[in-house]
Amino acid sequence: MQSDYPDEEISVAHLCLLLHHVMQSIKTRGDGESMTSKHEADTEVRRAIQEILCVHDHELSTQAIQQLSLFGEIPSFDSPHKLTVAAASAIGAYALSVESWWAHVKGERQRVGIDWMQAASALNPGQFMKQNGKALPAMAMMAELRNDFYQTKDSRWFFPVGPYPHLRDGVLELMDCANTPEALSRAFAKHNAEDLEQAFASQKLPGAYARTRQEWMDHSQGAWLATTPLIQIEKLADGPPESLSVGSRPLDHLRVLDLGHVIAGPVVARSLAEHGAQVLRLDPPLKQDPLRQTIDTNIGKRTAFIDLNDPVDQAKARQLMATADVVVQSWRHASLARRGFGPHEAAALRPGIVYVSVSAFGDEGPWAERGGFEQLGQTVSGLAINEGLDGRPSLVPTYLLNDYLTGYLGATGAMLALLRRAKEGGSYHVKVCLTRTSMWIQGLGLQTRDASLRGGHFAQTLNPVLERRMSAFGELEQLPPVAQFSRTPARWDLPPSPNGASLARWT
Template sequence: MSETTHSADETYDAISGLLACEPALGQDASRRLHLYGCAPVFDSPHKITVAAAASIGAYALGVEQWHHQATGQRQTIAIDWMQAASSLNPGHFQTQSGYALPALSLLTELKADYYRTADGRWFFPIGSYPHLRDGVLDLLQCPNTSAALAESIARWKAEDLEQAFADRKLPGVYSRSPEEWRAHPQGQWLAQRPVIEIEKIADSEPEPARAGERPLDQLRVLDLGHVIAGPVVARSLAEHGADVLRVTSPMIQDPFRQTIDTNIGKRSAFIDLNAPRDAAKARELASGADVVVQSWRPGSMQRHGLGPADVAAIRPGVIYVTVTAFGDGGPWGAWGGFEQLGQTAAGISHSEAVDGRPRVVPPYLLNDYLTGYLGAAGVMLALLRRTREGGSYHVKVSLTRTSMWVQSLGLRAGFDPAQPRRHFAEGLEPVIETRDSAYGVLQQLPPVAQFSRTRARWALPPAPNGAHAPQWLAR
């Protein structure tokens, strides 16, 4: 059996697991979904390409089923292994007017890396926004250089530093082995939750599946997310025609490369939730939405009257998506965090280690895009359930739970961590599409899952933040 054939079998099994609440959908995966091409193999013990294809396949199958219920038409779906593997860090393949873009501002980002602590552990601090960078440097009392961070962190014990970061609401954790994480109270709490958690939070009348020319073109999606995973949930729905309105604060905007990646297919408006009038406007928008997506620290949206229960009260039947770093319960239930902390806490970086030094996966990103695709799958599962029994639903996904799911797929046999690691994109040559935009000519990865009847595509180029009015389009 070839590695690609084996990867396909593993992918269909993983999809069935993700769609366990809709078993017929998962069991139909190998007939409805075609995987083709050659499955790229990363310099990693983890089955990263399988995870990418499975998460994308799961939400694509949900879209296909929704379209079938709305129109009676059936479709097949095709996923190219090359495109799936490249989708874990599409920003790497993105150019603006022919030039590649840095992932984050080289002037403002903290020198994030693994730093040795006084008790021999490895700590990963993150400061990807100025206020977080300044908070970390103030706590550590050092300048923003790798040498200074290493010297300061070396004075701390790992547990003490992790708690000091949490007390100041700063993102940073130390590397644990998979076994340590499974024994940790937060790891135990997360292990009891499904990868895609769907909770019915209120009753309402059933709503039938609706579709026009495209599968999701009758849905409105309010994107309150930031950074990557939350906006990718909404972007995935935009692939199939959903009217997605991204709202963001003018005071805290995402890095530029992320914005032009995650704003594809959306309109974008400014709303400052700290201003009462803007918060009221956001609640008005939520009342007209079918789906609301947010990815801020647990509890943030509730303070603005935009928590899941708040939105379900003003829009019965809403599908509300929450993306968190570590889940919204357990001892870390109020903690915030970013992509690499999920890998670090759950043991991914420990399994990637060389000579005892942890490493993130070769694409650098793993949880952000996978969690976005899994959140989109959760939306489709909740929408399908709503057609049968009605109700408002809270879909929950988390970066760290995603890392645990990747680990559950098992490790690749024969991986040798001592071999020099290739750049993650070596051997990856995905299809790229070109589009005109307000930013000039962009080259970007197209939607991965392609449908036989309704081509997945983004109807809008990425818009600058604040380019549109905060209002819905007429249906």
């Protein structure tokens, strides 16, 4: 078998993925993607990665893209959107930014390989995760709101989100109904979509109605987002060039303070941990994420409790921020700034900081103060209407999309900012946005959906390679890092730990 890495040492992870690819090719030959479509997808991924990277460093994008190899069979989805291309592009952009960092510091390049199946599965890896052989529900031990599209009085479709008790109860109180599909349908049918959206916003509840892509581009928030790069990197302050010493792994001297929650923010930090970064996650003890998300996004990290409303904990957090290289946060806009932990405060505490913010709708414009979740990015941007059938919007088959892709894009921005810091110095604010990611995916173009998969669950058609590890949660089966490196294989050194399992300090 000819390797995609002819002149490099091949890791065990590479061999496993390549063997898996061969077996899948044998099983699916004749009804998989044609060589022409595979070539087209490869070309589209390379073009998308170059467009992401060249905005910030044209020379970097030209050199890095040559290190990428894509292999395996391309999974199909009952979707008009190029989900696998989007996944491989976002993951590839991050991987190549890490490879560029390694080349900058070490003066040597390495090959990066991405298996199409692994990339597609990374859109919602929790679907494949098992704890002691058992699958985990998305919102374990919580009675969340019956999330769905509900038709309004003016024949629009509204999507409320209530994954946590306080949000669920807020929606039910506002709508004055029970938490059943029938009761919610009757309640939403009494109101016009615009009135509902304003009422939700006034109560700080996440919800929005489905728009076409053109309607969103005509909306003031959509029009503003369309003018922003997919990854924004803002220089906060000048400073001397600052690099890091590198040992056996690209990021093994990097300190990352993870203040994120839910999925996208923690995925930024988890991605940096793939390459040796020391990641310390800080969670408010009374607002913890659900179990499945905790197990998925805490991998590779140490975790501690911090209450940013408590003066003693605030002092601890400032000490940690003053000695970090990267800070990641994904709370509602200005929430941390009001507590003294925004990007400008971080740059004052630690000159040279790279501060990564994940937002739902961006940090400017009329919706800047609105909180939101993954599904609302799909809903407002036009993506859900494109996914729908018979006039009813729908989320993508993987359900999750923006969370993981935005996490990889945020990690890409962190690496690009670190490269700028190494070359020209300064402190930086990296900004990524869930809804902007949905807009980017639509910009990749549409394809013919695979109607033969209609009605089935996407996870039944995917067969990714998983890895096992022992943890405080027992034996876990999880998707390994997708992008593999020829010289410094990506891996997580720590199993996921329960929130608050460590003290709030660096090792």
